[in-house]
Amino acid sequence: MDHRRRTFMTFSALALAGLSAQWAALEPDRLTAAMHGRHVDGELVDWMEDTSAKLVALPTEQRQHTAKLMDAQLETVTDLLEQGRYSEPVGRRLHLLAASLAGTCGWHRFDQGRHYAAGKLWNAALTNAHAARDRDLGAGVLSDFAYQSIWLAQPDAAVEPLSQALVHTRHPTARSLLHLRRARAHAALGVAADCHRDLAAAETALLTDSPDPAPAWCQWMSTADLAVDSGQCMLDLGRTDEAHARIDEGMSLLPRSRDKTRGIFLTYEARSLLHAREVEQAVTVANRSLDLATRIGAERCVTLVRELAPAFKPYRRVDGVAGLMDRLKSG
Template identity: 50%
Template structure:
């Protein structure tokens, strides 16, 4: 195995500051509430935490003792259904990569979301990443050997899935989930060299990031957070600082999307302390400018935009894959959106329109987002007809490629069209949105 970890039951218990004696009492109380009697004692808990599997009834009692609903229990998947944390964030450490992946996969299997990860917990994780050293990868000596051919296949097929046209990516979620589960099992149970382990951690980080964006686009925010966190742990294990910074940037983007701009700014400032590639720094500065604009900090916004422009001019072709797409189009649109939030509508509209024009056709999802931004800029200029045209284009594109997040952007604009209900294109937009 890649690392020696405590049993998930011991981890879940410790996350709740619960001793084995307290767990025994909780299990016995859960049985009594059902008119039953449990023979659980401290010795039995020790056996569970050493690998003995409790029966289904005992698993239900364990869930209740840990403060979890009974329907979280999947007795055929013990102990993987156990949450490993109380706040949703696995602490960063030398042996945290597989537990973080397990936590993300477990959360995604839940029939309901049990918690929302707090901004404080995410900021603390970002601070730990910014300050803490990465640990050396150890050679895994146990488990079945992993061939380089299998790892190469997973790397190649993952790259091909990620490079599909946007319209086709909506059909790949199950395949990506399966690839990530396989990579997790190989890290947890396989025998590999440090070099192969490094490739697996990098693969797990990339897959986690891609899966997270799938969940985020569907509005499954807790699931997305868990996958980005898992990716961060694996980028940390692989000593890939730029990848780690990018994953923190994604968590910050999500926080800003949910209007938690204080958390977004804190995370981005931590990410910028260690990001090195100019393209990565450009993207982080653009996201920082956007969240600072929402807080109306004009001077800081202009500094961040100037830094982003400088980093983009310094960026060559040697870029991490996760930010290889950053271009003049992104600089223009994000700069325009920041200026729009600051009230500079004329210049903002020019930049957003220019950025949408520069965007390559392969980035349809981004085009849908940019079109929604352009519609908002036209509304700020009190020009409802071109705003309706841009919003209609965005909505049709988003529905075709399966991009619910773009649909949500247009939906948020609809109340602003109500005063212009008779303007050309507005009735058709409202009818389309209602269909």
């Protein structure tokens, strides 16, 4: 039996056992009644919030197998909003939950390379964040749209949404991420002064203490992200040596738990190594990135590695390049 299949079967048994135990604690007809226009109570919303949080918190490699569970959660919450009866506080919680689930489901589509579907889900997330009167969450969704634009080589479309998002959020961690993404957009556009200004603002914000926890959509933001994305900015601006140093720094700081981010960072590192003409090392790093992206089921990350192929082509006679090129073609 395939190792990934065994892992999924083990996880499924554990997850379903946990979900079943929690579900058994609810009155059996509570969800059915709520779905048919009857009162949605706080205990049901408690359970859905708890279940959704556990699904979102799973390691990346396991989350690829829970997409249908997440979709079902989102559909259920949407049905409750449309068909159930609830108080204003419960309605706000349902809208916040719908926004969070739609955002997460959008990221899953994005990782699969299904960009239109991701955009539709993020639009739903933005609508629900607005209905919940949570401007901070809405800023996070705008940031996701902007990141997608940068990823699809449309950085000019990212600058305005990020500028709008910065108006609507005050937490320093959130502002750091927004400035960092806007720096990426400016770098891709070749606007060095604006890029450096945003990088400085991102660093200042990240080092600013706050009595409040960071919003859920940016809690993962760290000095590792700042370092690697700064390196990618330097690469786009043609400052190869500085880019390589920053990416190396970020890779050393990244926690093991963030496999998807590690895969993206490895690809950035391979690109910076190619710019520095350290081809054999670039081959090693690109192979590691491809292995990781394939294992976690992130087609977007696999595509990112494949986009390195033209840069490797002039070095086909270098040891390892032909094998990597064959892998990139066969995938």
